[in-house]
Structure formats: structure tokens, C-alpha cells
Amino acid sequence: MNETTPYILLSALLFSIGAVSVLTRRNAIMIFMSVELMLNAANLAFVAFAKQWGQLDGQLFVFFVMTVAAAEVAVGLALIVAIFRAKKGTDVDDLSVMKN
């Protein structure tokens, strides 16, 4: 039990909350926010390990993740707006037209 452990526990907790939310929520916006939660849980783990090993690689990687997340937000929100216009709602279970 070193000083990194609490960070990793918090990261694991946040990731699990995010994962369960993604799987159980039906509102696309809530799913979207949960994905962000999972991404940031991963970021926390990166930073914690970077501190433990005294290396900058992990912190550098976080910047990339944040950039990708920003891009993902832009595309994702646009998709959600398009879905809302087409379906008058954002329930992901309505998006099963490919199956019959």
C-alpha cells in the first residue's frame, strides 16, 4: 500500500461508475457524459503512475486523451443533435432500425 494506491482506487471507482452508467442509461447525453467519466478515470491513473515512476510519458499521454476527448465531444454532440432531429428524442434504444 504505497501513496499511489488511493488514486488508483478512485480511478477504478470512477471507471466502474462510468462503465455501468454507459450500459444502463438510455439517454444518449447521459451515456456521453459517462464516457467522459471513463476517459478521465483513465487520465487520473495515467497521472498517478507518472508521479510514482517520475516519468513524463503518462502526463504527455493525458494531453492526447484530452485532445481526442474534445474532438469526440464535437462529433458526438453533432450526432446527438442529428439523432434528436430525426427521432424527436435521444433514447438510444430507438436506434435499432438496422435490426429488421
Added chain:
Amino acid sequence: MQTLILLPILIPLAGMLVNAAFGGRIGGRAAGLIATVAVAASFGISVVLFAQVAATPARAIGADFGPWIRVSELNVPYGFRVDALSATMMLIITGIGGLIHLYSIGYMKGDPRTPRFFVYLNLFVASMLTLVMADSFLLMFVGWELVGLCSYLLIGFWFTDIKNAEAGRKAFVVNRIGDVAFVLGLLLIFFTFGSLSYGEVFEKAEAMKGAAAGVLTVITLLLFVGAAGKSAQLPLFVWLPDAMAGPTPVSALIHAATMVTAGIYMLIRSNVLLEHAPIAMQVIAIVGALTAFVAGYAALTQWDIKKVLAYSTISQLGFMVAGVGVGAFVASQFHLLTHAFFKALLFLAAGSVIHGMEHRAHETGQHGADPQDMRNMGGLRAKMPLTTLTFILGGLALAGIPPLAGFWSKDEIIAAAAKDNPIAFALLGLTAVFTAFYVGRQIFLVFFGKPRSADAEHAVESAPTMTIPLIALAVFAVLGGLINLPKGFPGEAWLGDWLAPVVGKEPHEPLNLALAGVFVALAVAAIAGAVGLYRRFASADSVDPLTRLGPLYAVSSRKWYLDEIYRAVIIKPFYMGASFLARIFELGGIDGIVNGAGRLATEMSETLRELQTGFARTYGLVMLMGAVAILVYFLVSGTAR
């Protein structure tokens, strides 16, 4: 001198490009003038080259313009050569070609597509010159194919009538058969001699002497099949009568004077190979004589003024081929030359007649009778005196009446056949009589008697652009025989001496008086017989007096049923085979495989799609479970450390 050799080809080519680019803007008459001037310039340079050849001891000048094809052992340069034979051909092509260009200005007047006509005509002259000036079999083949293309384009020039387009296609397809054999011959030449240049091939063939007799027989027979396609010999001549669908100047230039003689030129050019292949020579002699006979017989009963001349052309080409077959190369080239004069003349005069017959329909806007059907003609002598005179001179030259050009050349071939090949001699002799008969029949039906239609009554003489070439050609048709008179005449056998460097020295023969006398007497009798028979042919719906011959008449008028035989033996089985492949092989076999592959993929995916729910959350859960499973695996196995 180097570039001078190329000029005869380049000038018509330039004329073609100018007309192709600006022809539509400058109009038909100007395009015609440009084209005619280009060919005339080409003729002028040909004369200069002819003089240069005559002044050179070797009787040949040549030039290479860099390499063309170089692949391992195959090395073909852009080599051109002017020797006694090609110089003679060049004068025929550009000289007669120039006159026909001039004639076309008048003949094509009023046709909106005249510029395009002259583009094709100039391209033809350039291609034909390439054919005769090439220094290798391969370059000759380039010209050979190009003239075939021009022939196709010009036969189908009035392609809005489907019949003309079909005639062009027929000519093209039938020629392909000969061309395949020609290409095989070229390949065999290359494999045997390792070269395609005339000089090397002939040198090696001479050196091999008898050792290569077998392969030389195959080579020459293959070349002959090629020649049979281009020069309309049995069994490939069926395209030439249909080729008359083209404008009449085209028939005169391409299908009488020049292109169809390309096969003869090629055989004469290959005389070194032929001399070592006696069996092939026999075959060539018999096929030529048989063609002469078959076509001459078919010409007896045709009604279309151009069809008579077309069959006559095939028949005369048969004479030339038979001449090659009996080893009389000079006589063959001589006949090629005189035939070019008088047959071009006959075609152009026939075109003038057709123009005259169409005059009334053009003036009154009424629909006239068929302007090419000799039954509708008669009595044109009074309306078209110049055309009549020149046509009669050309006709008598064709019939072999002395001292006109055709007499000397035809007699030389018959005399050579008499010595060498009795079967060919008999066939050619009989054909000579047929020739005189159909000439007499044609001249009498067209120009004498009383007009048998309103069109004939109102016919008028053609314009000077058309009659001047007629007069010029008539002069040659009368005097052309002078260039190769038999032994004992002043200036004897000039052509024979001139061609000696190419075909070898042939002995000068004196005129065989008995033979010539018999044939002249027979020809006169045949003409008189024709006149006597057709004197009673009074109206357009009269019956041909020859129908009394019964089946013999039918065979002639139906052209030996050759088209019908080809339809039954080749075209029908071909269609049946194609339809079998289309329905059974294509639809059942190939389409079956393609459709089967598609169906297989569809059916397999039908099974797999049962696994899909369509809910994104299900997929997310499965992904998570997968990730967890992988994580657990690594933790348990301990490799994650």
C-alpha cells in the same frame, strides 16, 4: 535526299491534318483543292525520286529514320526505300490518285461532308505510299492495315444507309482473315531468317537455297492468303463487289487502281521467296486463274454499271496473281500498271454516267430511276460525248484490243501461262473472251441504242473537273502499253529492264503472233456477239437474252451463290455457336458462378444475424465483458507483470 524520301508521305499527311482541322470552316471545294494540291506535290517529288533512282547505279535509294522496335533479336528501323518497283508504284498512286482527287472535287460537289471525304482520301494516299516505300515487311504491314482502315471508312462513307455501313464492315472483316495469315507469315519469316527487313530476308533466303524449301512454301502460302484478302482472290473476294457502295472515286482509286493491287505488289516484292517455293507458285497460279474465271463469269450478267466493273477488277487481279504464279513478275506488274489506268478510267467514266443519270432528279426534284442500273440507260452517246469516248477507250483496253494498253499486258500474262501452266492458260483464255463480251455488253447497253428512261433522255455531260481526269487517263489507257513492248519493237521491254534489279532479269519475248491473233479475233467476235444480242434490248423491263442459258445464267447472275454459301457454311454456324455460348455457357455457367457466390454470402449472413440485437448497450456490455475477460486472463496467467 534523306528527308526527300519522306516528303511524298508527309505532304498528303499534312493535307489531311489541315483538312481535318479546318475543313469544316473552309468548305468542300477549298478542302478538295488542298487535298489535290498535296497529292500533286507528292507526285512531283515522286518524279524527282524516280529520276534519282534511275540515276543511281544500284537502282535503289533508302534511308533509316532511327529505330522503331528493338526487342532482343527483333530490330526494326523506320526504314524507307525507293527502288525500281516502289518508284513505279509511287507514280501510279500519286499520279492516278491526283487525277482522282481532282475528279472528286466535281463528283462530291454539294455533299456537306466533302471535307471529311478528302481527309480520308489524303490519309489513304499517305498510307498506300507507306506500304510501297517501307523497307521491311513489318512497316509494309502498317501501311497495309492503314489502307484497310481507309477502305472501310470510305466504303461506309454514306453510312446513313445501313447497306453501305454493312458493306464497309464486310470488307473489314473479310480482310482481317487475310491479315491473320499475313501476320503468321511475318512471324514465320522472323523465326526463319531472324529479320524482317527485305534486304536481309532475301539475302538469307538466297543463301539457304533448297534447304528452306519447306518453310518457304508455308511462308509464301501464308503471304498469299494475306494477298488474297487484300487483292480479292478466291475465296475472299466477296467483299469487293459490295465495296462499290462507296463513292465512285473511291472505287476507282482504292478498289481498282491502288489498294487492291497491294497484294500483287507484296507478292512481286517477295519474288525471291516465291522462286524457291514451286508448290506455292502452282497454287498461286491456279487460284489466280480460277478467280479470274469465276469473277469474269459473274460479270457477264450484272446490271449495276459498277458491279460489272467490280467483278471485272477481281477478274483482272486474278490475271495478275496468275502472272505471279507462273513466274512472270514483270508481266504482272505491267498489267497492274495498265489496269490501274484503264480501270480507274472506267470507274470515273461510270461515275460521270451516274452523275449524268442523276441530273434530271436533281433539277426537277423528282425521284429518278436507279442511276446505276444499266437497264435504265441507253443512248447516252449523244448526251455525254466525252464520257462515251473515254469509256469506250478504257473498255477496249480492258478487252485487249490492240494497240491499247490492256492488249500488251494481258497478252504477256497469257503467253507466260501458255508455256508454264496449261490449266491456268485455259482458264485465263476463256476469261479473256468473257471480258470482251461483258465490255461489249456494257458499252452497248449504256451508250448505244435508244434511251430507256426519262433520266437517260435528260442526261448531261459532267463538269470539266470530272472530264479532264477522264481525258488524261484515256491517254494513258491508249499509250500505256508502250512501256513494255515485246521483243522486236522499238524501245522493247523497257519495264522489264527497269524492274530487273528487283525481280531479276526476265528474257525478252517476241510477240506470239498466233496466240495474240487468236485472242484478238475472239475478243472482237465476243464484242460483236454482245452487240448483236443486246440490240433488241429495247426497254428497261426487257429480259436479258442470256436468260435462255437457264442454270448457267443463274450461276452468273447470283455470283456463283457465294454469298449464300458463306451464309450457310460460316455465318449461320457462327451465330448458332454464339447463341449456344450466350445461353448455356454464359447465362448458365458464368452467371451461375457469380450469382452463386452472392447467394452463399447472403445465406451465411442470414444465420449470423440472429446473434444481433440491434441495441447499442448490448454491444457495449459484450465489449466490456470481453475486456474484463482479457484482463482476468493476464492477471491469472501472470504475464501482466
